[in-house]
Amino acid sequence: DAGVTQSPTHLIKTRGQQVTLRCSPKSGHDTVSWYQQALGQGPQFIFQYYEEEERQRGNFPDRFSGHQFPNYSSELNVNALLLGDSALYLCASSRRRVGNRNTEAFFGQGTRLTVV
Amino acid sequence: AQSVSQHNHHVILSEAASLELGCNYSYGGTVNLFWYVQYPGQHLQLLLKYFSGDPLVKGIKGFEAEFIKSKFSFNLRKPSVQWSDTAEYFCAVVTGTASKLTFGTGTRLQVTL
Numbered sequence: 001d002a003g004v005t006q007s008p009t010h011l012i013k014t015r016g017q018q019v020t021l022r023c024s025p026k027s028g029h030d031t032v033s034w035y036q037q038a039l040g041q042g043p044q045f046i047f048q049y050y051e052e053e054e055r056q057r058g059n060f061p062d063r064f065s066g067h068q069f070p071n072y073s074s075e076l077n078v079n080a081l082l083l084g085d086s087a088l089y090l091c092a093s094s095r096r097r098v099g100n101r102n103t104e105a106f107f108g109q110g111t112r113l114t115v116v
Numbered sequence: 117a118q119s120v121s122q123h124n125h126h127v128i129l130s131e132a133a134s135l136e137l138g139c140n141y142s143y144g145g146t147v148n149l150f151w152y153v154q155y156p157g158q159h160l161q162l163l164l165k166y167f168s169g170d171p172l173v174k175g176i177k178g179f180e181a182e183f184i185k186s187k188f189s190f191n192l193r194k195p196s197v198q199w200s201d202t203a204e205y206f207c208a209v210v211t212g213t214a215s216k217l218t219f220g221t222g223t224r225l226q227v228t229l
Contacts, residue, residue, distance in 0.1 A: 004159075033216060042120075042206050042219030043160075056216050090160065094215065102215035104150065107160040 004093050004108035012114045013081050021076045021111045025093030031055075031102055032074040034066060035090040037110070043090055049074050050096055078113075086115045118143040118211045122220035129197050130228050137192040137223050139181075139207030148210040149190040150217065151181055155203045163205075166190065177201070202227045 005024045013019050025032050031050045035043035045058035049068035068074045072093075078085055092105035121140045129135060141147065151163040164175025171183040181192045190207060204224050208217040 031215070035217075035219075040221075042208075042221045043217070045216040045218065048216060056214060058216065092160075092217070096215075101148075101213065102210075104162055104165050105217060106162070107152075109159040 004091055004106050006089075006091050006108035006111050008111060009109065010112045010114075012116060014116055015081055015083060017081050018077065018079045019081060019113060021078075021089050021091075021113070023074045023076070023091030023093075023108060025072050025074070025091075026106045029093035029095045029103075029106070030072050031094045031096050032068055032072065033092045033094070033105065034074070034076045035092065036060070037088040037090055039087070046076070081115045083115050086113060088112050118209060118218050120207055120209050120218055120220035122205075122207055122223050124223045125221070126224045126226070128226045128228065131199055132196045135192070135194040135197045135201075135225070137205055137207075137225070139190045139192065139220060140188050141190070141207075141209045141218075142188065143209065143211045145212055149181070149183060150208045150210075151175065151179070151190075151192050152206045152208060152219075153203045154206065154222075160206070163192070197225075197227050199227045199229055201225060 007022045033048040034046040037043040047057045052068045063079045065077045088110040090110045091108045094102040094105045119142045123138045149166040152160045166183045174180045204222045206222045207220045
């Protein structure tokens with residue numbers, strides 16, 4: 001049973017460019033969340049997708065956008081990259097339960113994005 | 117907005133020493149609490165979770181945590197650490213009907229032989 005898989009594992013981009021990160025959730029999971037983890041910090045919630053819609057959003061600018069596909073996989077897009085966007089981007093998947101609560105989240109290994 | 121505080125940023129222990137890592141959260145309503153561990157070069161893994169019921173929860177690898185509602189705390193404990201416990205430990209909370217995780221800044225644990 002595959003866990004959460006993310007691609008690519010590492011990426012180097014130039015300021016101003018755009019980037020797309022990809023995530024496949026754990027089998028049986030229908031909800032995907034994205035987190036940004038800066039060096040020495042805990043992960044910060046970016047947004048969450050369920051049923052192909054953005055359901056919750058953290059304190060991130062509109063440059064950060066996403067998508068969820070019918071097979072539950074997801075993409076995170078970041079436009080107009082800034083140096084400060086350099087971080088580990090984590091994808092987490094979970095399953096929606098009755099009452100709109102989710103099971104615990106399982107994380108992928110992350111994509112290390114470096115903006116130069 | 118809810119927040120999570122982990123006051124120990126870097127802890128160094130000898131093998132067989134006892135461990136307690138502090139975690140406090142700020143939210144007055146219903147919470148689900150988690151401890152995640154990130155071993156060097158690996159992904160975040162769930163150590164243990166509290167959803168409801170017995171406030172003393174046991175997780176993998178001999179870890180346990182106690183939810184004390186009156187103190188807004190969820191401290192992680194292990195009676196005897198091993199070198200292989202060297203990792204970064206994150207406390208996280210889910211509040212209300214939301215399902216997003218709010219993480220603390222993490223505690224780096226270094227276990228020496």
